[in-house]
Amino acid sequence: MSRPNKILAITGGVGGAKLALGLAKVLDPEQVIFAVNVGDDFSHLGLHISPDIDSLTYALAEENNQELGWGRSGETWQFIETLGSLGGDDWFRLGDKDMALHMRRSGLLGDGATLTEATAEITQRMGIAHAVIPISDDPIRTVVQSEQGDLAFQHYFVRERCQPAVSGFRFDGIANAALNPALATYLADCDGIIICPSNPFVSVAPVVEVAGFLAAAAHIPTIAVSPIVAGTAIKGPAAKMMQELNIPSSALAVAEHYQDKYPGLLDGFVIDESDAGSIEQFTLPTIAAPSIMVSLADRMALAERCLAFFDEL
Amino acid sequence: MSRPNKILAITGGVGGAKLALGLAKVLDPEQVIFAVNVGDDFSHLGLHISPDIDSLTYALAEENNQELGWGRSGETWQFIETLGSLGGDDWFRLGDKDMALHMRRSGLLGDGATLTEATAEITQRMGIAHAVIPISDDPIRTVVQSEQGDLAFQHYFVRERCQPAVSGFRFDGIANAALNPALATYLADCDGIIICPSNPFVSVAPVVEVAGFLAAAAHIPTIAVSPIVAGTAIKGPAAKMMQELNIPSSALAVAEHYQDKYPGLLDGFVIDESDAGSIEQFTLPTIAAPSIMVSLADRMALAERCLAFFDEL
Numbered sequence: 140m141s142r143p144n145k146i147l148a149i150t151g152g153v154g155g156a157k158l159a160l161g162l163a164k165v166l167d168p169e170q171v172i173f174a175v176n177v178g179d180d181f182s183h184l185g186l187h188i189s190p191d192i193d194s195l196t197y198a199l200a201e202e203n204n205q206e207l208g209w210g211r212s213g214e215t216w217q218f219i220e221t222l223g224s225l226g227g228d229d230w231f232r233l234g235d236k237d238m239a240l241h242m243r244r245s246g247l248l249g250d251g252a253t254l255t256e257a258t259a260e261i262t263q264r265m266g267i268a269h270a271v272i273p274i275s276d277d278p279i280r281t282v283v284q285s286e287q288g289d290l291a292f293q294h295y296f297v298r299e300r301c302q303p304a305v306s307g308f309r310f311d312g313i314a315n316a317a318l319n320p321a322l323a324t325y326l327a328d329c330d331g332i333i334i335c336p337s338n339p340f341v342s343v344a345p346v347v348e349v350a351g352f353l354a355a356a357a358h359i360p361t362i363a364v365s366p367i368v369a370g371t372a373i374k375g376p377a378a379k380m381m382q383e384l385n386i387p388s389s390a391l392a393v394a395e396h397y398q399d400k401y402p403g404l405l406d407g408f409v410i411d412e413s414d415a416g417s418i419e420q421f422t423l424p425t426i427a428a429p430s431i432m433v434s435l436a437d438r439m440a441l442a443e444r445c446l447a448f449f450d451e452l
Numbered sequence: 453m454s455r456p457n458k459i460l461a462i463t464g465g466v467g468g469a470k471l472a473l474g475l476a477k478v479l480d481p482e483q484v485i486f487a488v489n490v491g492d493d494f495s496h497l498g499l500h501i502s503p504d505i506d507s508l509t510y511a512l513a514e515e516n517n518q519e520l521g522w523g524r525s526g527e528t529w530q531f532i533e534t535l536g537s538l539g540g541d542d543w544f545r546l547g548d549k550d551m552a553l554h555m556r557r558s559g560l561l562g563d564g565a566t567l568t569e570a571t572a573e574i575t576q577r578m579g580i581a582h583a584v585i586p587i588s589d590d591p592i593r594t595v596v597q598s599e600q601g602d603l604a605f606q607h608y609f610v611r612e613r614c615q616p617a618v619s620g621f622r623f624d625g626i627a628n629a630a631l632n633p634a635l636a637t638y639l640a641d642c643d644g645i646i647i648c649p650s651n652p653f654v655s656v657a658p659v660v661e662v663a664g665f666l667a668a669a670a671h672i673p674t675i676a677v678s679p680i681v682a683g684t685a686i687k688g689p690a691a692k693m694m695q696e697l698n699i700p701s702s703a704l705a706v707a708e709h710y711q712d713k714y715p716g717l718l719d720g721f722v723i724d725e726s727d728a729g730s731i732e733q734f735t736l737p738t739i740a741a742p743s744i745m746v747s748l749a750d751r752m753a754l755a756e757r758c759l760a761f762f763d764e765l
Contacts, residue, residue, distance in 0.1 A: 184555055185555075185558065185562065214530075215528060215548065217530070217548035218551050218555075219552070222552040222556055225553060225577045227556040234530075235530035235531045236531065238531050238534075239532070242497055242498075242531075242535055243538040243539065245498065246541075260538075261538055264539050
């Protein structure tokens with residue numbers, strides 16, 4: 140198998156977006172597009188908010204807030220502070236600049252644009268040449284089944300700070316969600332899929348479980364990068380979720396989860412160099428590489444390593 | 453006639469709000485309430501914006517932006533600048549803090565509150581003890597008839613910067629707008645009405661022309677403060693409008709306009725000291741007083757002078 144010419148990269152939030160930026164830096168817009176989770180989307184203050192699309196957008200525009208680890212760079216908080224002082228909902232910390240993106244998207248959607256069209260307008264305005272494609276233009280809404288009952292994803296993730304123990308997940312709307320036609324077309328001659336280091340349960344699942352995706356991907360070499368490094372998640376609740384689901388929080392368990400849940404999807408797996416000692420336990424072709432991406436060079440190096448991995452499959 | 457115990461003050465935008473603050477400083481909440489124009493209200497970016505209510509709110513909270521002459525103090529512009537960069541509508545300059553007020557109001561209205569209830573919640577949160585009452589909870593929308601055709605008020609006022617020559621005004625919805633019940637009740641034992649120095653055509657008209665107001669006011673001593681000083685408006689397009697309507701832009705013409713349009717409404721008129729030379733021409737009881745309110749002391753002094761004027765009628 141040779142290095143692919145047309146890559147589809149699947150991303151969720153901030154972690155996946157790091158590798159996505161690396162891929163965008165080493166591949167032209169004709170060589171890679173991004174399929175993004177919309178299960179985290181929600182309606183708040185009358186706005187349509189798409190956290191994963193936005194994390195990727197800010198990353199690709201190199202406008203991500205590196206101090207916070209989320210949101211937009213150069214952000215200020217006058218809106219949300221004032222809203223709180225007036226008795227409004229301020230648990231979702233909307234920055235002043237970030238608000239503008241949500242308002243623009245909501246306006247475009249209100250004018251009849253699809254989420255794909257709205258995303259294209261916004262990413263192009265931000266100078267992004269690569270295509271950021273929602274997995275579906277239809278609503279998919281992740282529900283976290285927890286000890287506090289069912290929680291809308293952002294209520295679990297932001298309002299409750301991932302504290303309730305989880306028992307499972309549900310993706311409302313996914314049964315009726317059409318695979319984005321732009322992705323269906325792209326998959327027809329795509330020759331490599333990279334699952335970026337995103338949460339398997341709440342970022343990757345609501346992407347690959349959209350009807351038609353797994354069938355289209357079956358003949359395409361697919362690799363995944365572990366979001367779990369040395370037993371913990373670089374960012375986000377993946378490791379905590381695995382413990383609560385009685386799964387060991389290890390890179391190996393992530394690979395086994397993908398193999399059990401989506402047989403035949405993965406052709407290779409990428410773990411962090413710190414987990415290299417466990418590499419013999421993997422039943423998939425697996426490589427170890429530096430996957431804690433601090434610098435832009437780290438992002439690009441991991442992207443190159445993933446691309447080279449296809450040659451070795 | 454003695455100094456009144458219960459004052460209703462009619463206000464429009466920033467000019468009227470100056471005297472309103474003076475009145476609020478010298479009278480208790482039981483002694484004065486504010487009836488505010490809603491003809492400038494509009495829906496923008498999905499938000500309900502009430503510019504005159506907000507000008508008064510910011511003035512009474514002493515949070516008005518004194519550098520700009522409009523909007524909220526300590527304002528920043530990250531939202532609107534970013535919205536413009538994303539291709540969104542940025543002609544209406546929404547500050548980051550100001551946005552929060554519009555979002556909060558819109559949320560309350562969306563939850564079923566009346567504009568009166570939403571305004572009460574917001575003004576109380578901002579520490580305002582006095583009642584700020586929209587003239588009606590029903591929509592009244594000022595349309596400016598101009599050489600460019602009919603323009604929604606904010607399109608005329610902000611987007612077109614008052615440049616099109618006007619030929620008249622229309623208040624869409626006013627025929628079906630109910631006088632705010634809180635005002636109807638208050639007017640029953642109100643013993644003085646002060647029309648603050650606001651634009652007679654687009655601020656005062658859509659207040660006093662709400663059905664039932666003039667009848668309720670007929671038996672109440674009423675004075676107006678001229679928004680025209682030395683032939684010009686301190687702020688806003690009143691003088692320019694008068695020229696375009698072939699009315700001399702003078703305090704005398706304002707008084708005559710009120711007398712012609714609303715016979716019997718006014719019992720007295722207040723002009724600026726700089727116009728004192730014309731005082732003999734007025735057919736109403738008229739006093740001259742310093743009405744260019746720069747300091748808080750100026751606002752309070754004019755308020756006291758207005759209250760004392762009732763004794764002299």
